[in-house]
Amino acid sequence: MSATTAEEPRELQDPRLGTKSAKSTKRQNALRHPDRRGRSPIFDAPTRTGLALRYLTLVAVLLISIGPMLWELSTSLKSKAEDVFTQNIELLPQHPTLGNYGEVQRTIPVWHFAVNSLTVAAINVTGNIIGATLAGYVLARLKFKGRKLLLGVFVSTLILPAEVTIISKFQMITSMGLGDTILGVCLPDMIAMTNVLLMRNAFLALPREVEEAAVIDGATTLQRLRFVGLPAVKGTLSVISIFAFIGAWDDFLWPLLVLQTPDKLTLTVGLSYLDGQWSHDPRTIAAGTMIALVPILLLFMVLQRFFFRGVSEGAIKG
Amino acid sequence: MRSHRFYTPWLLMLPALVWLALFSVWPAINTVTLSFTNVHQLTGGHFIGLKNYWLLWNDPHIRDAMINTVVFMVVCVPLLTLLPLLLALLVQRQIPGIAFFRTAFYFPVIASAVTVALIWKWLLDDRGLINNLAQSMGFIHKTIPFLTDRWLLLLSAVALTVWKGLGYYMLLYMSALGSVRRDLHEAAAVDGAGTVRRFWSVTVPGVRGTMLLVSVLIAVNAMRVFSELYILGGRTGGVGGQDVSIVMLVQQAASGSDGRLGYASAISVFLFFLTAVPLLFLTRLNKNAQEES
Numbered sequence: 001m002s003a004t005t006a007e008e009p010r011e012l013q014d015p016r017l018g019t020k021s022a023k024s025t026k027r028q029n030a031l032r033h034p035d036r037r038g039r040s041p042i043f044d045a046p047t048r049t050g051l052a053l054r055y056l057t058l059v060a061v062l063l064i065s066i067g068p069m070l071w072e073l074s075t076s077l078k079s080k081a082e083d084v085f086t087q088n089i090e091l092l093p094q095h096p097t098l099g100n101y102g103e104v105q106r107t108i109p110v111w112h113f114a115v116n117s118l119t120v121a122a123i124n125v126t127g128n129i130i131g132a133t134l135a136g137y138v139l140a141r142l143k144f145k146g147r148k149l150l151l152g153v154f155v156s157t158l159i160l161p162a163e164v165t166i167i168s169k170f171q172m173i174t175s176m177g178l179g180d181t182i183l184g185v186c187l188p189d190m191i192a193m194t195n196v197l198l199m200r201n202a203f204l205a206l207p208r209e210v211e212e213a214a215v216i217d218g219a220t221t222l223q224r225l226r227f228v229g230l231p232a233v234k235g236t237l238s239v240i241s242i243f244a245f246i247g248a249w250d251d252f253l254w255p256l257l258v259l260q261t262p263d264k265l266t267l268t269v270g271l272s273y274l275d276g277q278w279s280h281d282p283r284t285i286a287a288g289t290m291i292a293l294v295p296i297l298l299l300f301m302v303l304q305r306f307f308f309r310g311v312s313e314g315a316i317k318g
Numbered sequence: 319m320r321s322h323r324f325y326t327p328w329l330l331m332l333p334a335l336v337w338l339a340l341f342s343v344w345p346a347i348n349t350v351t352l353s354f355t356n357v358h359q360l361t362g363g364h365f366i367g368l369k370n371y372w373l374l375w376n377d378p379h380i381r382d383a384m385i386n387t388v389v390f391m392v393v394c395v396p397l398l399t400l401l402p403l404l405l406a407l408l409v410q411r412q413i414p415g416i417a418f419f420r421t422a423f424y425f426p427v428i429a430s431a432v433t434v435a436l437i438w439k440w441l442l443d444d445r446g447l448i449n450n451l452a453q454s455m456g457f458i459h460k461t462i463p464f465l466t467d468r469w470l471l472l473l474s475a476v477a478l479t480v481w482k483g484l485g486y487y488m489l490l491y492m493s494a495l496g497s498v499r500r501d502l503h504e505a506a507a508v509d510g511a512g513t514v515r516r517f518w519s520v521t522v523p524g525v526r527g528t529m530l531l532v533s534v535l536i537a538v539n540a541m542r543v544f545s546e547l548y549i550l551g552g553r554t555g556g557v558g559g560q561d562v563s564i565v566m567l568v569q570q571a572a573s574g575s576d577g578r579l580g581y582a583s584a585i586s587v588f589l590f591f592l593t594a595v596p597l598l599f600l601t602r603l604n605k606n607a608q609e610e611s
Binding site for chain 2: 051144168174188215249297
């Protein structure tokens with residue numbers, strides 16, 4: 001976690017500095033605030049009430065952030081016999097059923113959509129891992145003519161929001177004959193310039209001496225990238241992979257423009273048509289929403305350790 | 319001693335260079351070129367000078383979109399600059415179970431805009447949870463038309479954006495908080511400054527740089543909003559079609575059987591200049607800060 005790693009060294013340092021300083025600050029603290037006033041919520045150990053208040057606030061925020069999702073989940077499990085519009089609100093379904101998920105499946109080819117989304121995500125993750133690693137390594141570690149200029153070009157693309165060039169990309173994809181295809185959806189984002197720069201930053205942190213030693217040992221560029229570079233940038237690599245997957249799975253505007261044929265849609269586009277166009281039942285729409293939501297949340301929960309660790313290593317998307 | 323052959327860098331960079339040229343540089347140039355033509359998706363077109371920009375200037379939908387963008391920015395920038403900082407302070411300390419809370423607070427960021435918009439649409443429905451709850455508790459007697467009133471729909475989309483953005487900016491603040499100086503906090507505490515006072519005069523100045531970056535990001539993202547308004551407004555930008563965003567106008571112009579790519583490009587160029595304003599502001603401020611120090 002980013003914040004803790006920043007704080008941990010400090011906590012680790014204290015014992016190393018010797019007991020003297022720790023003791024003296026403790027005494028000073030006691031001298032300074034006998035009534036324990038002016039405690040820092042960030043740095044001081046929490047009091048019991050302070051801790052209880054903290055947990056209370058955490059739970060309140062938790063309700064706000066995932067409460068709506070839980071309500072949608074509950075709605076998706078309610079049977080047709082249950083009135084979902086009533087003012088007698090039932091938080092939990094009385095007779096939980098998966099019937100609505102079957103209803104989604106009968107209304108739209110939802111598994112087909114899921115496979116399409118998964119395909120786009122897999123291609124984007126692979127493309128970004130390969131493309132961004134190679135280019136990031138070159139930009140960070142190899143000397144060649146025009147490197148500064150090239151780096152400038154990469155950086156300057158960052159000020160260009162994706163939406164600005166979307167029409168031109170759309171025209172290009174259709175003129176390539178890739179309109180209304182999954183490949184057309186994948187292609188533009190297969191190597192994102194942001195990821196190239198993130199990988200460059202990660203490779204920059206590697207000490208030069210290690211690499212020079214490898215050069216003297218006769219390692220080729222690719223060997224150095226594989227055995228010296230890659231092990232040091234795992235954190236950033238996992239962050240760009242997670243971002244590439246989520247970005248592709250969640251993307252909406254671009255596939256909405258490119259895809260038309262119903263069985264080629266990705267999940268987000270399919271869901272946008274399900275709502276109001278192919279279904280008016282909130283239970284069915286809720287079930288469809290859950291099919292898009294649950295996998296990505298589960299994936300994130302499994303990978304969150306790598307994600308937060310990578311973020312703390314400096315891989316944050318701006 | 320040379321570490322590599324002269325062509326190695328170019329060879330390794332080839333994929334990224336192709337993508338840079340094909341999907342970043344060329345589309346940027348081509349968008350500007352297209353904006354001076356009346357190219358249609360199927361029928362092609364030719365150079366028409368500034369006519370698209372003249373059309374844009376007189377387009378009543380652009381006016382609606384601009385008003386909506388301003389509302390988005392005015393509400394989102396202060397809320398999303400401040401709330402995530404408080405949230406970051408809340409989850410910063412290592413206490414049991416905190417990893418669970420951090421992950422859960424990040425859930426709305428992970429979820430796609432489409433799914434969270436559908437979730438909120440059901441919450442805000444005339445017969446949804448919020449209206450039913452408010453009625454059964456006797457706060458209101460008539461339903462609140464969150465999804466049909468022009469301004470309520472806009473504010474709902476803003477609220478959804480704030481809710482979805484909290485976790486993202488929280489993460490940005492969390493790394494910044496690590497560099498807030500402990501000794502300053504302690505010194506201020508000794509001088510009798512309370513928690514609130516120390517928040518404003520120690521924590522906030524300590525994360526000032528991040529705050530600036532975050533508010534610029536929020537402003538730019540407010541200009542790029544699309545999915546939230548598209549889903550909540552039922553694909554048309556609300557009942558009267560007034561709840562549109564700039565990006566939605568781009569999408570509307572380009573879709574359909576014979577999309578007006580030329581006009582859509584002109585709106586895109588306009589959008590680019592809008593998003594450049596906060597970014598320029600940021601570089602200017604950064605430069606000033608550097609000169610001071």
